[in-house]
Amino acid sequence: MADFFGNIGQIKFEGKGSTNPLAFKYYNPDAMIMGKPMREQLKFALSWWHTMGGAGADMFGVGTADRTWGGSDPMSISKAKVNAAFELMEKLSIDYYAWHDRDIAPEMPTLAESNEKLDEIVDILAEAQKKTGKKLLWGTAKCFDHPRYMHGAGTSPSADVYCYAVAQIKKAVESTVKLGGNGYVFWGGREGYETLLNTNMALELDNMARLMHMIVDYARSIGYKGDFYIEPKPKEPTKHQYDFDTATVIAFLRKYGLDKDFKMNIEANHATLAQHTFQHELRVARDNGVFGSIDANQGDMLLGWDTDQFPTNIYDATLCMYEVIKAGGFTNGGLNFDSKPRRGSFTPEDIFYSYIAGMDTFALGLINAEKIVADGRLDKFVEERYASWNTGIGADIISGKAKIEDIEKYALAKGEVMDSLTSGRQEYLEAILNNIMFA
Ligand code: XLS
Numbered sequence: 297m298a299d300f301f302g303n304i305g306q307i308k309f310e311g312k313g314s315t316n317p318l319a320f321k322y323y324n325p326d327a328m329i330m331g332k333p334m335r336e337q338l339k340f341a342l343s344w345w346h347t348m349g350g351a352g353a354d355m356f357g358v359g360t361a362d363r364t365w366g367g368s369d370p371m372s373i374s375k376a377k378v379n380a381a382f383e384l385m386e387k388l389s390i391d392y393y394a395w396h397d398r399d400i401a402p403e404m405p406t407l408a409e410s411n412e413k414l415d416e417i418v419d420i421l422a423e424a425q426k427k428t429g430k431k432l433l434w435g436t437a438k439c440f441d442h443p444r445y446m447h448g449a450g451t452s453p454s455a456d457v458y459c460y461a462v463a464q465i466k467k468a469v470e471s472t473v474k475l476g477g478n479g480y481v482f483w484g485g486r487e488g489y490e491t492l493l494n495t496n497m498a499l500e501l502d503n504m505a506r507l508m509h510m511i512v513d514y515a516r517s518i519g520y521k522g523d524f525y526i527e528p529k530p531k532e533p534t535k536h537q538y539d540f541d542t543a544t545v546i547a548f549l550r551k552y553g554l555d556k557d558f559k560m561n562i563e564a565n566h567a568t569l570a571q572h573t574f575q576h577e578l579r580v581a582r583d584n585g586v587f588g589s590i591d592a593n594q595g596d597m598l599l600g601w602d603t604d605q606f607p608t609n610i611y612d613a614t615l616c617m618y619e620v621i622k623a624g625g626f627t628n629g630g631l632n633f634d635s636k637p638r639r640g641s642f643t644p645e646d647i648f649y650s651y652i653a654g655m656d657t658f659a660l661g662l663i664n665a666e667k668i669v670a671d672g673r674l675d676k677f678v679e680e681r682y683a684s685w686n687t688g689i690g691a692d693i694i695s696g697k698a699k700i701e702d703i704e705k706y707a708l709a710k711g712e713v714m715d716s717l718t719s720g721r722q723e724y725l726e727a728i729l730n731n732i733m734f735a
């Protein structure tokens with residue numbers, strides 16, 4: 297194992313009484329919960345872009361942290377990142393990682409040269425995976441930061457740019473397959489518009505679907521059995537992103553016949569940017585059979601942009617894990633920390649503090665979610681609230697037996713129906729949630 301963090305040893309579970317900042321308080325990787333070790337329930341992943349590459353630059357200033365890992369040119373930095381990443385994963389008991397192609401290997405003057413460098417790093421990653429047992433959660437292509445993608449990639453008005461994107465994504469899929477990844481993400485960073493005055497929205501969306509069909513067919517032809525994910529986000533960088541939220545993406549997938557191959561990669565901060573709760577997005581995905589994977593982070597309610605903070609909100613993590621449990625747990629997906637330390641948290645130790653905070657938050661979320669299910673009060677309340685659909689006219693509507701005339705007759709005979717209503721009891725339920733979480 298490389299030694300970039302020599303002063304920090306293996307992070308151990310010490311329990312909630314511990315005050316050691318370099319210990320887990322809730323995440324106990326091998327502890328069993330609902331029949332599986334915590335590490336398998338949570339399937340944590342390290343995000344290569346933020347952790348290995350994100351130096352803290354923002355719109356107003358350059359980076360504050362050194363993320364060259366002792367390397368000096370793009371390829372030596374890329375290689376050093378592999379060593380540092382695997383040391384981090386080892387020390388933090390993180391079993392998975394996720395990348396964009398250009399996070400792991402540099403962009404070169406031509407696509408052919410970029411592909412060559414990518415191959416070189418993918419071979420090194422394959423070797424590191426073999427040695428350590430770490431796995432690739434998902435791969436993706438960075439089709440948004442190079443200037444060629446200023447007007448989009450799969451939705452570019454330029455057919456030449458579109459071809460470049462198809463070729464780049466094809467290569468990223470091949471690299472994902474080579475590394476045994478079971479997930480491939482499409483996040484439409486520039487797939488949207490700034491103004492409809494210059495945009496043929498219908499053609500752009502048709503073309504995006506054409507690209508996705510080509511990629512799915514190709515990936516299946518080379519033996520890829522994993523999931524494809526779309527990661528919804530309503531805005532940023534474009535004013536209007538096509539993959540606005542889960543419901544919008546589901547409509548797109550169904551329109552173009554892509555719903556058999558695609559699931560959602562739901563990011564907490566993107567949910568709140570769409571004016572939804574994180575739980576809402578997960579629920580829409582679960583109810584529609586497209587729950588796939590999660591990008592764990594949180595935004596700041598006072599800031600209107602994508603801050604990608606390490607998640608520390610226990611309520612959100614608890615309700616997230618409740619949805620995950622109800623969806624049957626992760627299959628190919630997992631919890632990827634698409635999160636970065638704040639710009640002012642620039643030291644190597646901050647990477648550890650950040651991951652420990654995020655991992656403990658989700659471990660506690662999982663513990664709490666199991667308690668909610670075992671307690672049963674919340675589930676029972678919802679069940680009873682809809683009891684009128686289990687018998688009588690409600691059951692007849694659901695079975696299709698009651699026709700519109702029967703329903704009219706029923707309503708006319710009933711007269712006023714105010715007395716069929718019961719209280720929604722929101723405060724009572726919120727208090728139960730607190731009681732379960734803090735008991
Ligand atoms: C940016 C997205 C991005 C995707 C992967 O907002 O979260 O990082 O997760 O392209």
Ligand code: CA
Nearest residue numbers: 527563591634
């Ligand atoms: Ca993300």
Ligand code: CA
Nearest residue numbers: 563565602604
């Ligand atoms: Ca984000």
